[in-house]
Amino acid sequence: MAARSGSRTDDSLTPLARAEGVTRRYRRGSEPGRVGRLFGRSTPPDVTALEDVSLTITQKEIVGLAGPSGSGKSTLLHLLAGLELPSEGTVTFQGTDLGSLSTRKRTRLRLEHVGIVFQHFHLLDSLSARGNVALPLVELGVSKSERRHRATELLERVGLEDRVTHRPGELSGGEQQRVAIARALVTDPTLVIADEPTGELDTETGLTVLEQFERVADDRAVVLASHDQPTLDIADRVVRLCDGRIDEEATVRL
Amino acid sequence: MSLRTLLARWYGVAIVGMRRTLARTTHTARQRVRFSVLGVAVAITLLLVVTGIGMGLTGGTTVQDDGIDYWIVPESGGSSSPLVSTDAPQFGSVHETAETVRATEGVDSASPVLSQVLRVTAGDSAEYVLVVGIVNDGGVDQISGVNVTALSHHDHYYNDGEWTGEVALSRSAGATLNVSEGDQLTIAGNTSFAVTSVDGDATTTVGDVPTAVVQLSELQTLTGASAHDSADQFVVGTNDPAVREDLEDVYPSSTVNSRSEMTASQTMDSDLSVALALTAFVVAISIGTLFVVTTMGLELVADRTQLATMSAIGLSGRSQLGIIAVQILATTAIGGIVGAVGGLAGIRLTNEIAMRTLTSEPIAFSHSVFGLYGVVVAVLIGVCSLPVLLLVTRRVTGGVPQ
Secondary structure (H helix, E strand, O other): OOOOOOOOOOOOOOEEEEEEEEEEEEEOOOOOOHHHHHOOOOOOOEEEEEEEEEEEEEOOOEEEEEOOOOOOHHHHHHHHHOOOOOOEEEEEEOOEEHHHOOHHHHHHHHHHHEEEEOOOOOOOOOOOHHHHHHHHHHHOOOOHHHHHHHHHHHHHHOOOOOOOOOOHHHOOHHHHHHHHHHHHHOOOOOEEEEEOOOOOOOHHHHHHHHHHHHHHHOOOEEEEEOOOHHHHOOOOEEEEEEOOEEOHHHOEEO | OOHHHHHHHHHHHHHHHHHHHHHHHHHHOHHHHHHHHHHHHHHHHHHHHHHHHHHHHHHOOOOOOOOOOEEEEEOOOOOOOOEEEOOOEEEOOHHHHHHHHHHOOOEEEEEEEEEEEEEEEEOOEEEEEEEEEEOOOOOOOEEOOEEOOOOOOOOOOOOOOOOOOEEEEOHHHHHHHOOOOOOEEEEOOEEEEEEEEEOOOHHHOOOOOOEEEEEHHHHHHHHOHHHOOOEOEEEEEEOOOOHHHHHHOOOOOEEEEEHHHHHHHHHHHOHHHHHHHHHHHHHHHHHHHHHHHHHHHHHHHHOHHHHHHHHHOOOOHHHHHHHHHHHHHHHHHHHHHHHHHHHHHHHHHHHHHHHHHOOOOOOOOOOOHHHHHHHHHHHHHHHHHHHHHHHHHHHHOOOOOO
């Protein structure tokens, strides 16, 4: 699969999201409490998932994140989406430092500007396909008729016009992922984050989903993490991560 | 955010909450949600059964029948003249007053009522029976579920006539004393009573209270109430609501109650009934709340991935709390509906079992309003559970969906 025609990798374009010197550490286990300290329980060790990573996502480009499991791809995506905050360094979105925003403001920023596609789809199992796609529009206060219209239109674009009233449990993996893609795009975000979007799908289904993903993503900036070369083939450039660091030599511009 | 947008948002939140509740109850999380519904339903069922039995205890001694529309009762705090001070306030000169009431335009029937629990002996059987004295004017066929058509009219003994010795028994009294029509009875040591009928519609009363109806003046003679010609209350049958104003002028320190007011008033006046109903209410709220907090709390923890997903796609904490609040209230309301049906069925079952094993009449009171009461209490359980569950929601939401 080829990259989108007319590659939009252009340094003169305005940076949309930027990670600068980002390090993310996780504590393995919980902090000891007062009683724990009294009994000599020590602070558990930290695990570094990302170390001193810098990356700029410009508008309208597709960036692929490649690397083995545990290399920090998902962590970097979560940081760019504001789902987590870095231990060190800064992540900015349209010039705003995400670390300076409250949880509420970061959630609002995701609602308005970021669409997320998860590897495991993460659809709400009690809502229909249309209900799942329309859910972010509820938060925006969009009227019921408009929500239905926009959700149905997007489901049609991903080829699920005959599945709008089905619940996730009644859909195949590929169909669920297409619903997740429609949900990520329903608010017309400027950045789409996709974590292993074909990771749960067989090769053929994965290719179909990717085609539709590329088609409906239009001119949005996309950051996708994947092990899968055909998935990375739709990217304008691929950044390879290894042990939490960017492997500069392996960064490829397509 | 404009008002219209805000309304659209909260309407959407409510719809999502309702859809999630229905889907989870019927499809996606049946086991867990049904457990919560069941917990509330059991609490509401018990509440209604206990309340029904409590009200049944009150209704047992209520002089209440289809032909009676108004009750004139003394005000409990009344201190002025026409009331005779005994254990409870009573009316005096009741025969004369009854004539006056009957003469009122629109009144079909009226009778003073005196009630006493007395020892009644029939052969070897001796039981305490609720003895009710009335002036039978032919306007009412039943008093307290006892058919009184066989009693002679106008209380001749009061008008210097002969002692009639007539006593009409309820079926339960007939069964308890093992007597039938024509048998002799001794009431409070007076041996001159004969059973004129053992009949009545058991469904018009609740509570297994064996009841005997006699002429008012004869009961007054047995109990010493003849000195002031006293009675506890008046019952009036009429089709004209305007009569009420006239009835209010009969005695200065009296209250005129309609059917519904009488039921409410007697229920409130009965300490035992109120105590039972209140206890059932408090227990239902406490147990129901603890149950819902536990089961829905576990449900929320199990649901944390979906809550995290909502955060990830941009749903604010407030909207998530709104969705969860709707889910909790809808779940408890469903529990309330199930519990209300169960409660009404439970009352019926209680009466059925009681009538087959212990009594000859229903012991628990039932009314369709109980259904509404059950649902309202269930929603109240939901409201009481909200603070803890919303706190749990705040703790488990956010982060990266796993």
